[in-house]
Amino acid sequence: MASGRVDLDGNPIKPITICMIGAGGFIGSHLCEKLMNETPHRVLAVDVYNDKIKQLLEPSGSGELSWADRIQFHRLNIKNDSRLEGLIKMADLTINLAAICTPADYNTRPLDTIYSNFIDALPVVKYCSENSKRLIHFSTCEVYGKTIGCFLPKDSPLRQDPAYYVLKEDASPCIFGPIEKQRWSYACAKQLIERLIYAEGAENGLEFTIVRPFNWIGPRMDFIPGIDGPSEGVPRVLACFSNNLLRREPLKLVDGGQSQRTFIYIKDAIEAVLLMIENPARANGQIFNVGNPNNEVTVRQLAEMMTQVYSKVSGESSIETPSVDVSSKEFYGEGYDDSDKRIPDMTIINRQLGWNPKTSLWDLLESTLTYQHRTYAEAIKKAISKPVAS
Numbered sequence: 577m578a579s580g581r582v583d584l585d586g587n588p589i590k591p592i593t594i595c596m597i598g599a600g601g602f603i604g605s606h607l608c609e610k611l612m613n614e615t616p617h618r619v620l621a622v623d624v625y626n627d628k629i630k631q632l633l634e635p636s637g638s639g640e641l642s643w644a645d646r647i648q649f650h651r652l653n654i655k656n657d658s659r660l661e662g663l664i665k666m667a668d669l670t671i672n673l674a675a676i677c678t679p680a681d682y683n684t685r686p687l688d689t690i691y692s693n694f695i696d697a698l699p700v701v702k703y704c705s706e707n708s709k710r711l712i713h714f715s716t717c718e719v720y721g722k723t724i725g726c727f728l729p730k731d732s733p734l735r736q737d738p739a740y741y742v743l744k745e746d747a748s749p750c751i752f753g754p755i756e757k758q759r760w761s762y763a764c765a766k767q768l769i770e771r772l773i774y775a776e777g778a779e780n781g782l783e784f785t786i787v788r789p790f791n792w793i794g795p796r797m798d799f800i801p802g803i804d805g806p807s808e809g810v811p812r813v814l815a816c817f818s819n820n821l822l823r824r825e826p827l828k829l830v831d832g833g834q835s836q837r838t839f840i841y842i843k844d845a846i847e848a849v850l851l852m853i854e855n856p857a858r859a860n861g862q863i864f865n866v867g868n869p870n871n872e873v874t875v876r877q878l879a880e881m882m883t884q885v886y887s888k889v890s891g892e893s894s895i896e897t898p899s900v901d902v903s904s905k906e907f908y909g910e911g912y913d914d915s916d917k918r919i920p921d922m923t924i925i926n927r928q929l930g931w932n933p934k935t936s937l938w939d940l941l942e943s944t945l946t947y948q949h950r951t952y953a954e955a956i957k958k959a960i961s962k963p964v965a966s
């Protein structure tokens with residue numbers, strides 16, 4: 577079944593079993609799909625939900641890469657389930673994606689955020705280390721926090737110097753705000769679990785790879801409030817803006833939409849993860865930025881581009897006031913703070929895996945918003961036309 581597939585050094589790739597924790601989420605669903613469609617590997621998919629991978633859990637057709645017996649769903653909460661160690665032992669590699677990772681939760685549910693991103697990840701690291709199993713752990717670009725450049729005077733020419741803003745895995749500091757800015761509870765928990773994994777590698781020989789995603793976006797990200805998630809829920813920006821566009825409401829720009837982000841298409845990013853899975857000798861012991869430095873925009877520019885793209889794919893003209901400003905306190909509540917700018921340095925992933933992102937921001941928004949329109953437009957129309965109960 578693995579015939580012809582070779583790694584970056586020309587060695588044949590042997591089929592392995594992967595314990596994927598958080599497999600039912602946005603990234604997990606795309607990774608499962610890739611592994612089923614293009615590789616012979618087996619997946620023990622662990623999550624509390626499976627809606628986003630349902631299509632893979634149905635019996636598949638025939639053919640060489642048929643996934644019939646290669647994916648198995650285990651509904652369990654890793655906080656309190658003794659089956660976890662057994663699943664890690666059965667696998668060659670564990671990938672941990674499980675986390676609370678929506679900014680609206682970091683300042684309003686800081687305890688859940690810290691428990692989810694640090695405490696709940698501890699047994700996963702421990703079982704991998706004790707059983708000599710390889711671990712790929714999902715961290716975040718938020719561990720860098722703010723750039724050095726943002727502390728310079730507004731008119732300083734050094735702000736234009738990449739040395740003051742490009743984020744490098746082995747050189748950049750992690751700069752968070754004060755404790756009362758609970759936004760940083762997530763970044764801080766992720767940083768500590770990174771340090772623990774690194775220490776397990778140094779002291780106990782754990783074979784690990786740490787992934788720092790820089791705003792991966794695409795179909796199936798988060799939920800549309802009131803349709804496939806809670807009406808009052810606040811997902812990440814792609815889903816917030818999609819929801820506004822679908823409902824023909826102005827997009828809300830937090831604190832003027834001045835923060836900058838680089839967005840990468842989920843399918844480009846998944847290619848990088850597959851290279852890590854299949855090239856352990858090149859990926860072990862590494863921390864990888866995975867992002868697209870060419871796709872930088874301010875949040876305001878993102879809103880403008882999404883408005884234009886959505887008009888194109890839906891055939892609807894945009895509304896008269898496409899966006900409105902809103903304060904972060906009003907939108908997220910007390911204790912919110914923000915990363916100013918996120919440009920990933922690509923030297924290490926390029927050197928180790930020869931990987932580069934491909935898809936432009938316009939193209940990735942076009943395919944993603946086509947999906948959003950096709951998936952949600954009818955449901956939103958129905959929800960809007962329902963008479964409000966008196």
Ligand SMILES: NC(=O)c1ccc[n+]([C@@H]2O[C@H](COP(=O)([O-])OP(=O)(O)OC[C@H]3O[C@@H](n4cnc5c(N)ncnc54)[C@H](O)[C@@H]3O)[C@@H](O)[C@H]2O)c1
Pocket residue numbers: 597598599600601602603604622623624625652653654655672673674675676677692696714715716717718788789790791792793798
């Ligand atoms: N999407 C991004 O751009 C991005 C950026 C930076 C970091 N990350 C990291 O990547 C990982 C995956 O992110 P995502 O975007 O797919 O998020 P997601 O919320 O879509 O997926 C996380 C999944 O983990 C599951 N999960 C959470 N706690 C669990 C528990 N206790 N037991 C079992 N399952 C549990 C959730 O049900 C969910 O399906 C996270 O660790 C996140 O911090 C993602």
Ligand SMILES: O=c1ccn([C@@H]2O[C@H](COP(=O)(O)OP(=O)(O)O[C@H]3OC[C@@H](O)[C@H](O)[C@H]3O)[C@@H](O)[C@H]2O)c(=O)[nH]1
Pocket residue numbers: 677678679715716717718789791811812813814816817828829830831833835837875914915
């Ligand atoms: O409706 C909205 C939603 C969000 N925003 C802004 O858009 C920017 C991006 O917000 P997102 O919700 O996508 O989240 P962030 O980029 O801040 O953090 C994310 O990045 C790294 C991951 O670890 C997490 O998935 C998440 O923390 C922020 O500046 C936010 O304030 C708006 O202006 N309007």
